[in-house]
Amino acid sequence: MNFKKIRTMLFAAFLCTLSFTQVHAASYTVKPGDSLFKIGVLFKTTATTIINDNGLSGNSIYPGQALYVNSKTYTVQASDTLYLIAKKFGISVDTLIAANSNVSSYIYPGQVLNIPAGYVFNGTTSSKYIISCTDSEVDLLGRLVTAEAESEPYTAKVAVAASVINRVQSPQFPSTLKGVIYQVSNGYYQFTPVLNGWINKPASDSSRKAALEALYGSDPTKGAIYYFDDSTTNTWLWSKPIALRVGKLVFTY
Known part of the structure; x- marks a missing residue:
């Protein structure tokens, strides 16, 4: 039995498992036009959770502000593209870009990306629900x-x-x-x-x-x-x- 080959395969598999992992304190940088609601939809959480996790006193946020969010992350590999990463996780490229402040069309090996569980929400016409509901x-x-x-x-x-x-x-x-x-x-x-x-x-x-x-x-x-x-x-x-x-x-x- 070729033990050296087996060790190499196991090490490669270990590195693969490190390329993406579930974390509980990924960082998201607020963009112009963001709201806690939109960020919550993007990461499949709630505004209340984001407020509590970040010790905010209310709903006010500002562009450039760093927020902790619950998000899976992925470390970019040499052969990766935005399209391939989005396809790998079953999300759109637009959603992947929206979840990362440091991404437009260029990515590089070793870069850590947030992988959102939600989607980009652009349909708001009001800053709050138009009716009261739970x-x-x-x-x-x-x-x-x-x-x-x-x-x-x-x-x-x-x-x-x-x-x-x-x-x-x-x-x-x-x-x-x-x-x-x-x-x-x-x-x-x-x-x-x-x-x-x-x-x-x-x-x-x-x-x-x-x-x-x-x-x-x-x-x-x-x-x-x-x-x-x-x-x-x-x-x-x-x-x-x-x-x-x-x-x-x-x-x-």
Whole structure:
């Protein structure tokens, strides 16, 4: 048996395991236009966690400020490119660049990069949620979007979330996300996924992102409170003014 060859292989495998590791204090440098929310989405954490981990007194941050974030890191190898690293971890190149202040198009061997677990979020139109809601309600909204529109275009997902939020804001419906989504009116569930149990399936990343965009003010429907599949024969639904049609979904006022 060639023990020298085995030792070489084991050492190579050891070096490979050192090239990326899970850490709990990676450094992220704040960029212009950043918010704690956006950074939280990028690294799949919350603004509150970032505040607590960094001993911040509030939500204010400034460009150039170094923040500790929970992030996997990766040490660049000689044959690496941004594309290959992004592909290796199943993220986009834009997301990889966004997570690292020292990266544009050039990287070098030995450079340590943050590998975010989230995505780049650019959809905010407000500095805070447009309605009051809890983290569990945000997750609930994401699960509803997944159940109702997972196979639909992304705009349809945002529209589904927005129409639910529009109900929360309307005096015709309950005043909370949970109340609206679980509402039963005249013996009928307002949302089929609540009836068939699909509401209990985990939210996809894209559906959660769509829910967040709507919570921050994005509304492709401009105020719709109803939506339905275009195959329905319900004349009452079709009688309402159409706000938006996207994919197989129709949104009305």
